[in-house]
Amino acid sequence: MSDLIKLIExxxxxxxxxxxxxxLSFKAGDNVNVYVNIKEGNKERTQLFAGTVIxxxxxxxNGETFTVRKISNGIAVERIFPVICSSIEKxxxxxxxxxxxxxxxxxxxxxxxxxxxxxxxxxxxx
Amino acid sequence: MSGLIGKKIGMxxxxxxxxxxxxxxxLEVGPCAVTQIKTKEKxxxxxxxxxxxxxxxxxxxxxxxxxxxxxxxxxxxxxVEFKTFENGLQVGQExxxxxxxxxxxxxxxVGTSKGKGFQGxxxxxxxxxxxxxxxxxxxxxxxxxxxxxxxxxxRVFKGMRMxxxxxxxxxxxxxLQVLKVLSDKNxxxxxxxxxxxxxxxxxxxx
Numbered sequence: 001m002s003d004l005i006k007l008i009e010x011x012x013x014x015x016x017x018x019x020x021x022x023x024l025s026f027k028a029g030d031n032v033n034v035y036v037n038i039k040e041g042n043k044e045r046t047q048l049f050a051g052t053v054i055x056x057x058x059x060x061x062n063g064e065t066f067t068v069r070k071i072s073n074g075i076a077v078e079r080i081f082p083v084i085c086s087s088i089e090k091x092x093x094x095x096x097x098x099x100x101x102x103x104x105x106x107x108x109x110x111x112x113x114x115x116x117x118x119x120x121x122x123x124x125x126x
Numbered sequence: 127m128s129g130l131i132g133k134k135i136g137m138x139x140x141x142x143x144x145x146x147x148x149x150x151x152x153l154e155v156g157p158c159a160v161t162q163i164k165t166k167e168k169x170x171x172x173x174x175x176x177x178x179x180x181x182x183x184x185x186x187x188x189x190x191x192x193x194x195x196x197x198x199x200x201x202x203x204x205x206v207e208f209k210t211f212e213n214g215l216q217v218g219q220e221x222x223x224x225x226x227x228x229x230x231x232x233x234x235x236v237g238t239s240k241g242k243g244f245q246g247x248x249x250x251x252x253x254x255x256x257x258x259x260x261x262x263x264x265x266x267x268x269x270x271x272x273x274x275x276x277x278x279x280x281r282v283f284k285g286m287r288m289x290x291x292x293x294x295x296x297x298x299x300x301x302l303q304v305l306k307v308l309s310d311k312n313x314x315x316x317x318x319x320x321x322x323x324x325x326x327x328x329x330x331x332x
Contacts, residue, residue, distance in 0.1 A: 002135050002136050002152075002324075004135050004136075004152060004154070004311070004313060005135065005136050005137075005138050005152055007311075007313075008138060008140075008152055008306070008308075008313070008315060009138055012140060012141060061138070062138050062139050062140065062141075063138070063139050082141075082147060084141050084147075085141070085145075086141060086143075086145040087145060
């Protein structure tokens with residue numbers, strides 16, 4: 001990609017990267033809590049969407065998105081969020097996953113116990 | 127119609143304050159050199175001739191080289207006339223992006239569309255094709271169908287839409303909003319897409 005395009009995008013990306021509430025360190029396999037502002041009539045409230053990140057697309061660009069998958073009442077729900085999004089209030093990483101690939105599409109074919117992701121034990125740096 | 131000449135750099139997307147994600151194109155616009163000012167007395171009409179892009183001196187024809195030397199500028203790749211420019215421009219002067227364009231302006235962008243090669247009527251003119259794969263159709267799914275009647279007129283009318291070369295022609299896109307002007311780097315961000323490939327020359331008309 002052209003350096004000049006990166007220059008334009010950096011301005012928008014840095015706003016999100018410098019936002020302390022938004023933790024962008026997650027990867028595929030991690031569990032995240034995404035707090036989204038939604039409008040209902042005149043009222044605005046924050047909704048939580050918690051699940052496993054199954055992919056991050058177009059990293060480090062203005063068009064970067066990530067997909068979060070969760071099982072809600074036995075029904076799988078996937079939601080795609082743009083990283084640069086004014087309605088995202090907060091992102092928390094709740095668990096690091098140990099996975100071997102960047103796109104966890106295989107989780108879609110699995111149910112119950114086999115659809116789990118192993119936890120990655122992060123050793124504290126000395 | 128004032129305007130400038132520039133180069134397409136590429137596309138990205140930008141989140142507006144209203145929370146909308148807008149696809150936009152980054153253009154390098156100018157600096158353009160004024161090579162000639164046409165007047166009503168001398169040329170019969172008023173216009174300003176701008177030049178953009180560097181070209182090697184050995185690749186410029188002698189008559190054009192003389193034209194550039196007269197204006198006192200280095201040889202340029204593209205020359206365009208603009209009809210109504212604000213007065214006060216002088217030959218040899220440089221015009222930058224910020225002199226003409228401001229954020230929020232609406233511009234028309236002219237470029238040469240990407241060449242598509244020899245294409246059939248479905249892609250070239252949005253014909254529907256046959257629409258069915260069964261009922262006796264085995265090799266005419268994207269065929270144009272009839273191109274006219276029989277013995278009267280016993281010829282095909284001129285301008286009948288048929289397969290042929292597509293793309294590579296002058297295309298104007300109207301009413302693109304200027305989202306951002308970076309005057310120090312001569313960059314302009316416009317909403318929407320712009321005809322042509324990356325690094326192809328575009329004309330912005332305001």
